[in-house]
Amino acid sequence: MTQPVEAEPQEPGISRRPVEIATALLLIGLAGIVLYDSHGRGAGWDGGPQNGFFPARVGWIFLAASLFILWQSFRQPDAVFVTYGQLRQVVRVLGPLVLFVALIQPLGIYAASAAFIVTFMAVVGTSRWWSIGLTALLVPIACFWIFELQFRVPLPKGPLEAMLGY
Template identity: 40%
Template sequence: MSNPIEPRERTVSVRLMELVVAGMFMAAALLVMTDNWRIGARWADDGPQAGYFPFYVGLIMLIASSVTFVANLMVKEGRPSNFVARSELTRVLQVLVPAAVFVIAIGYLGIYVSAALFIAAFMAWLGRYPAHRIAPVAILVPLALFFMFEVWFLVPLPKGPLESWLGY
Protein backbone atom coordinates (compact mmCIF):
# COMPACT_ATOMS: atom_id res chain seq x y z
CA MET A 1 0.00 0.00 0.00
CA SER A 2 1.50 3.34 -0.97
CA ASN A 3 1.16 6.60 0.88
CA PRO A 4 0.35 9.78 -1.02
CA ILE A 5 3.26 12.22 -0.82
CA GLU A 6 2.83 15.59 0.76
CA PRO A 7 5.32 18.02 -0.81
CA ARG A 8 6.99 18.81 2.52
CA GLU A 9 7.13 15.12 3.51
CA ARG A 10 8.90 13.83 0.37
CA THR A 11 11.92 11.69 1.19
CA VAL A 12 12.68 8.52 -0.78
CA SER A 13 10.33 6.41 -2.88
CA VAL A 14 9.52 2.78 -2.19
CA ARG A 15 10.77 1.90 -5.69
CA LEU A 16 14.18 3.47 -5.07
CA MET A 17 14.56 1.67 -1.75
CA GLU A 18 13.65 -1.65 -3.37
CA LEU A 19 16.29 -1.02 -6.04
CA VAL A 20 18.92 -0.16 -3.42
CA VAL A 21 18.15 -3.19 -1.22
CA ALA A 22 18.00 -5.56 -4.21
CA GLY A 23 21.35 -4.15 -5.40
CA MET A 24 22.88 -4.72 -1.96
CA PHE A 25 21.59 -8.30 -1.90
CA MET A 26 23.01 -8.86 -5.39
CA ALA A 27 26.41 -7.60 -4.21
CA ALA A 28 26.28 -9.81 -1.10
CA ALA A 29 25.28 -12.81 -3.21
CA LEU A 30 28.18 -12.22 -5.61
CA LEU A 31 30.57 -11.98 -2.67
CA VAL A 32 29.25 -15.26 -1.22
CA MET A 33 29.48 -16.99 -4.60
CA THR A 34 32.99 -15.71 -5.35
CA ASP A 35 34.38 -16.65 -1.96
CA ASN A 36 32.79 -20.10 -1.96
CA TRP A 37 34.01 -20.77 -5.50
CA ARG A 38 37.50 -19.92 -4.24
CA ILE A 39 37.33 -22.50 -1.43
CA GLY A 40 35.67 -25.10 -3.63
CA ALA A 41 32.10 -25.18 -4.84
CA ARG A 42 32.22 -28.29 -6.98
CA TRP A 43 31.33 -31.91 -6.49
CA ALA A 44 34.44 -33.90 -5.60
CA ASP A 45 35.01 -37.67 -5.61
CA ASP A 46 34.09 -37.85 -1.93
CA GLY A 47 31.07 -35.53 -2.15
CA PRO A 48 30.44 -31.79 -2.11
CA GLN A 49 33.33 -29.44 -1.39
CA ALA A 50 33.13 -26.94 1.48
CA GLY A 51 31.67 -24.12 -0.62
CA TYR A 52 29.22 -26.20 -2.67
CA PHE A 53 25.98 -25.51 -0.78
CA PRO A 54 26.79 -21.89 0.20
CA PHE A 55 27.63 -21.16 -3.45
CA TYR A 56 24.19 -22.33 -4.58
CA VAL A 57 22.46 -20.46 -1.77
CA GLY A 58 24.27 -17.35 -3.05
CA LEU A 59 23.17 -18.17 -6.60
CA ILE A 60 19.53 -18.44 -5.53
CA MET A 61 19.90 -15.15 -3.64
CA LEU A 62 21.43 -13.52 -6.72
CA ILE A 63 18.60 -14.73 -8.98
CA ALA A 64 15.87 -13.60 -6.56
CA SER A 65 17.41 -10.17 -5.97
CA SER A 66 18.05 -9.71 -9.72
CA VAL A 67 14.40 -10.43 -10.47
CA THR A 68 13.37 -7.86 -7.85
CA PHE A 69 15.84 -5.32 -9.25
CA VAL A 70 14.71 -5.75 -12.87
CA ALA A 71 11.03 -5.77 -11.92
CA ASN A 72 11.46 -2.44 -10.14
CA LEU A 73 13.39 -0.97 -13.06
CA MET A 74 10.61 -1.91 -15.47
CA VAL A 75 7.64 -0.80 -13.41
CA LYS A 76 6.24 2.65 -14.05
CA GLU A 77 5.35 4.30 -10.82
CA GLY A 78 1.77 5.46 -10.91
CA ARG A 79 1.02 7.38 -7.78
CA PRO A 80 4.33 8.31 -6.10
CA SER A 81 4.83 6.71 -2.73
CA ASN A 82 7.08 7.51 0.18
CA PHE A 83 9.21 4.83 1.75
CA VAL A 84 9.18 6.79 4.98
CA ALA A 85 7.76 10.12 6.04
CA ARG A 86 10.24 12.81 7.06
CA SER A 87 9.02 12.76 10.67
CA GLU A 88 9.48 8.97 10.84
CA LEU A 89 12.94 9.24 9.26
CA THR A 90 13.91 11.85 11.84
CA ARG A 91 12.96 9.47 14.68
CA VAL A 92 14.95 6.64 13.09
CA LEU A 93 18.00 8.89 12.70
CA GLN A 94 17.66 10.01 16.33
CA VAL A 95 18.43 6.41 17.27
CA LEU A 96 20.69 5.39 14.38
CA VAL A 97 23.23 8.23 14.61
CA PRO A 98 23.89 7.88 18.37
CA ALA A 99 24.06 4.08 17.96
CA ALA A 100 26.72 4.51 15.26
CA VAL A 101 28.64 6.91 17.52
CA PHE A 102 28.36 4.33 20.32
CA VAL A 103 29.83 1.59 18.12
CA ILE A 104 32.71 3.84 17.06
CA ALA A 105 33.34 4.94 20.67
CA ILE A 106 33.72 1.31 21.76
CA GLY A 107 37.03 1.18 19.88
CA TYR A 108 38.39 4.14 21.84
CA LEU A 109 36.67 4.05 25.25
CA GLY A 110 35.72 0.38 25.60
CA ILE A 111 32.24 -1.02 25.74
CA TYR A 112 31.46 -0.21 29.36
CA VAL A 113 32.34 3.50 29.33
CA SER A 114 30.70 3.87 25.91
CA ALA A 115 27.56 2.17 27.22
CA ALA A 116 27.44 4.47 30.25
CA LEU A 117 27.71 7.55 28.01
CA PHE A 118 25.18 6.13 25.53
CA ILE A 119 22.62 5.38 28.24
CA ALA A 120 23.12 8.78 29.87
CA ALA A 121 22.82 10.63 26.57
CA PHE A 122 19.65 8.79 25.56
CA MET A 123 18.00 9.25 28.92
CA ALA A 124 18.80 12.97 28.92
CA TRP A 125 18.11 13.71 25.27
CA LEU A 126 15.14 11.53 24.33
CA GLY A 127 13.77 10.65 27.75
CA ARG A 128 14.37 14.07 29.32
CA TYR A 129 15.09 12.44 32.68
CA PRO A 130 16.69 14.46 35.47
CA ALA A 131 20.34 13.82 36.36
CA HIS A 132 19.49 12.08 39.64
CA ARG A 133 17.69 9.37 37.66
CA ILE A 134 20.22 9.18 34.82
CA ALA A 135 23.36 8.72 36.94
CA PRO A 136 22.39 5.49 38.74
CA VAL A 137 21.15 3.79 35.57
CA ALA A 138 24.08 4.96 33.43
CA ILE A 139 26.56 3.73 36.04
CA LEU A 140 24.90 0.58 37.40
CA VAL A 141 23.87 -1.04 34.09
CA PRO A 142 27.40 -1.07 32.59
CA LEU A 143 28.81 -2.04 35.99
CA ALA A 144 26.42 -4.99 36.21
CA LEU A 145 27.32 -6.01 32.65
CA PHE A 146 31.02 -5.74 33.52
CA PHE A 147 30.65 -8.12 36.46
CA MET A 148 28.43 -10.48 34.48
CA PHE A 149 30.72 -10.80 31.46
CA GLU A 150 34.22 -10.15 32.81
CA VAL A 151 34.00 -11.69 36.28
CA TRP A 152 31.30 -14.34 36.27
CA PHE A 153 31.27 -15.62 32.65
CA LEU A 154 34.94 -14.76 31.96
CA VAL A 155 34.04 -13.35 28.55
CA PRO A 156 36.35 -10.45 27.71
CA LEU A 157 34.72 -7.55 25.93
CA PRO A 158 36.48 -4.51 24.42
CA LYS A 159 38.03 -2.37 27.12
CA GLY A 160 39.32 1.17 27.06
CA PRO A 161 41.71 3.33 29.06
CA LEU A 162 39.58 3.30 32.24
CA GLU A 163 39.60 -0.48 32.50
CA SER A 164 43.34 -0.53 31.78
CA TRP A 165 43.90 2.04 34.53
CA LEU A 166 41.87 -0.15 36.92
CA GLY A 167 43.97 -3.20 35.99
CA TYR A 168 41.60 -5.09 33.67
Protein backbone atom coordinates in the same frame (compact mmCIF):
# COMPACT_ATOMS: atom_id res chain seq x y z
CA MET B 1 -25.65 10.81 0.80
CA THR B 2 -22.05 10.51 1.96
CA GLN B 3 -19.37 13.00 1.15
CA PRO B 4 -16.39 11.71 -0.81
CA VAL B 5 -13.30 11.40 1.34
CA GLU B 6 -10.45 13.53 0.09
CA ALA B 7 -7.07 11.88 -0.11
CA GLU B 8 -4.68 13.18 2.52
CA PRO B 9 -1.64 14.88 1.09
CA GLN B 10 1.33 12.60 1.46
CA GLU B 11 4.17 13.84 3.65
CA PRO B 12 7.40 14.30 1.67
CA GLY B 13 10.11 11.73 2.05
CA ILE B 14 12.31 9.23 0.27
CA SER B 15 10.67 7.37 -2.58
CA ARG B 16 10.23 3.60 -2.36
CA ARG B 17 11.43 2.68 -5.84
CA PRO B 18 15.02 4.02 -5.56
CA VAL B 19 15.41 2.33 -2.16
CA GLU B 20 14.24 -1.01 -3.55
CA ILE B 21 16.46 -0.69 -6.62
CA ALA B 22 19.51 0.21 -4.51
CA THR B 23 18.80 -2.69 -2.14
CA ALA B 24 18.35 -5.13 -5.01
CA LEU B 25 21.59 -3.99 -6.67
CA LEU B 26 23.47 -4.32 -3.39
CA LEU B 27 22.12 -7.84 -2.90
CA ILE B 28 22.95 -8.75 -6.51
CA GLY B 29 26.51 -7.58 -5.87
CA LEU B 30 26.73 -9.69 -2.71
CA ALA B 31 25.37 -12.70 -4.57
CA GLY B 32 28.02 -12.14 -7.25
CA ILE B 33 30.75 -12.12 -4.60
CA VAL B 34 29.43 -15.35 -3.08
CA LEU B 35 29.24 -17.02 -6.50
CA TYR B 36 32.72 -15.83 -7.52
CA ASP B 37 34.26 -17.05 -4.28
CA SER B 38 32.44 -20.37 -4.23
CA HIS B 39 33.40 -21.16 -7.82
CA GLY B 40 37.00 -20.25 -6.98
CA ARG B 41 36.90 -22.86 -4.20
CA GLY B 42 35.27 -25.45 -6.41
CA ALA B 43 31.51 -25.52 -6.70
CA GLY B 44 31.18 -28.89 -8.32
CA TRP B 45 30.73 -32.46 -7.24
CA ASP B 46 33.85 -34.61 -7.48
CA GLY B 47 33.12 -37.78 -5.55
CA GLY B 48 31.31 -35.52 -3.12
CA PRO B 49 30.63 -31.85 -2.70
CA GLN B 50 33.58 -29.54 -3.17
CA ASN B 51 34.22 -26.66 -0.76
CA GLY B 52 32.11 -24.16 -2.70
CA PHE B 53 29.25 -26.49 -3.65
CA PHE B 54 26.71 -25.43 -1.02
CA PRO B 55 27.69 -21.73 -0.96
CA ALA B 56 27.25 -21.66 -4.75
CA ARG B 57 23.73 -23.07 -4.47
CA VAL B 58 22.85 -20.53 -1.81
CA GLY B 59 24.43 -17.79 -3.96
CA TRP B 60 22.26 -18.72 -6.96
CA ILE B 61 19.11 -18.67 -4.80
CA PHE B 62 20.23 -15.32 -3.34
CA LEU B 63 20.81 -13.95 -6.85
CA ALA B 64 17.39 -15.12 -8.03
CA ALA B 65 15.68 -13.52 -5.03
CA SER B 66 17.60 -10.27 -5.61
CA LEU B 67 16.63 -10.17 -9.28
CA PHE B 68 13.01 -10.75 -8.26
CA ILE B 69 13.22 -7.78 -5.87
CA LEU B 70 14.62 -5.64 -8.68
CA TRP B 71 11.88 -6.76 -11.10
CA GLN B 72 9.16 -6.14 -8.49
CA SER B 73 10.48 -2.64 -7.78
CA PHE B 74 9.56 -1.60 -11.33
CA ARG B 75 6.14 -3.29 -11.24
CA GLN B 76 4.87 -1.79 -7.97
CA PRO B 77 3.45 1.74 -7.86
CA ASP B 78 5.90 4.19 -6.40
CA ALA B 79 5.12 5.56 -2.95
CA VAL B 80 6.92 7.16 -0.04
CA PHE B 81 9.23 4.63 1.64
CA VAL B 82 10.04 6.77 4.65
CA THR B 83 9.03 10.31 5.49
CA TYR B 84 11.63 12.83 6.55
CA GLY B 85 10.08 12.90 10.02
CA GLN B 86 10.48 9.14 10.35
CA LEU B 87 14.03 9.38 9.06
CA ARG B 88 14.85 11.98 11.73
CA GLN B 89 13.66 9.50 14.37
CA VAL B 90 15.96 6.82 12.93
CA VAL B 91 18.91 9.22 13.03
CA ARG B 92 18.09 10.13 16.64
CA VAL B 93 18.45 6.45 17.53
CA LEU B 94 21.32 5.67 15.16
CA GLY B 95 23.48 8.62 16.27
CA PRO B 96 24.00 7.46 19.87
CA LEU B 97 24.53 3.89 18.64
CA VAL B 98 27.30 4.97 16.25
CA LEU B 99 28.86 6.99 19.08
CA PHE B 100 28.75 3.91 21.33
CA VAL B 101 30.50 1.69 18.79
CA ALA B 102 33.13 4.37 18.11
CA LEU B 103 33.90 4.78 21.83
CA ILE B 104 34.30 1.07 22.67
CA GLN B 105 37.90 0.89 21.44
CA PRO B 106 39.32 4.01 23.16
CA LEU B 107 37.22 3.96 26.37
CA GLY B 108 36.31 0.31 26.85
CA ILE B 109 32.83 -1.14 26.73
CA TYR B 110 31.76 -0.05 30.21
CA ALA B 111 32.61 3.64 29.87
CA ALA B 112 31.23 3.61 26.32
CA SER B 113 28.03 2.05 27.66
CA ALA B 114 27.70 4.83 30.22
CA ALA B 115 28.17 7.44 27.47
CA PHE B 116 25.63 5.62 25.29
CA ILE B 117 23.07 5.49 28.09
CA VAL B 118 23.51 9.20 28.87
CA THR B 119 23.25 10.21 25.21
CA PHE B 120 20.37 7.89 24.37
CA MET B 121 18.28 8.73 27.41
CA ALA B 122 18.86 12.46 26.96
CA VAL B 123 18.29 12.59 23.20
CA VAL B 124 15.62 9.94 22.64
CA GLY B 125 14.08 9.37 26.04
CA THR B 126 14.23 12.92 27.41
CA SER B 127 14.48 11.47 30.92
CA ARG B 128 15.20 13.33 34.14
CA TRP B 129 18.86 14.06 34.84
CA TRP B 130 18.98 11.98 38.06
CA SER B 131 17.44 9.01 36.27
CA ILE B 132 19.95 9.31 33.44
CA GLY B 133 22.89 9.53 35.84
CA LEU B 134 21.75 6.65 38.01
CA THR B 135 21.11 4.39 35.02
CA ALA B 136 24.42 5.34 33.37
CA LEU B 137 26.25 4.43 36.59
CA LEU B 138 24.41 1.28 37.68
CA VAL B 139 24.01 -0.54 34.35
CA PRO B 140 27.75 -0.63 33.46
CA ILE B 141 28.61 -1.61 37.06
CA ALA B 142 26.06 -4.44 36.95
CA CYS B 143 27.37 -5.59 33.55
CA PHE B 144 30.95 -5.49 34.84
CA TRP B 145 29.99 -7.57 37.87
CA ILE B 146 28.10 -10.11 35.74
CA PHE B 147 30.54 -10.51 32.84
CA GLU B 148 33.96 -9.85 34.38
CA LEU B 149 33.52 -11.16 37.91
CA GLN B 150 30.83 -13.83 37.71
CA PHE B 151 31.15 -15.29 34.18
CA ARG B 152 34.83 -14.29 33.77
CA VAL B 153 34.21 -13.14 30.23
CA PRO B 154 36.73 -10.42 29.37
CA LEU B 155 35.20 -7.55 27.46
CA PRO B 156 37.10 -4.59 25.94
CA LYS B 157 38.49 -2.39 28.69
CA GLY B 158 39.77 1.16 28.61
CA PRO B 159 41.79 3.51 30.81
CA LEU B 160 39.17 3.58 33.59
CA GLU B 161 39.36 -0.17 34.17
CA ALA B 162 43.17 -0.04 33.93
CA MET B 163 43.20 2.69 36.60
CA LEU B 164 41.04 0.45 38.82
CA GLY B 165 43.39 -2.51 38.33
CA TYR B 166 41.45 -4.58 35.76
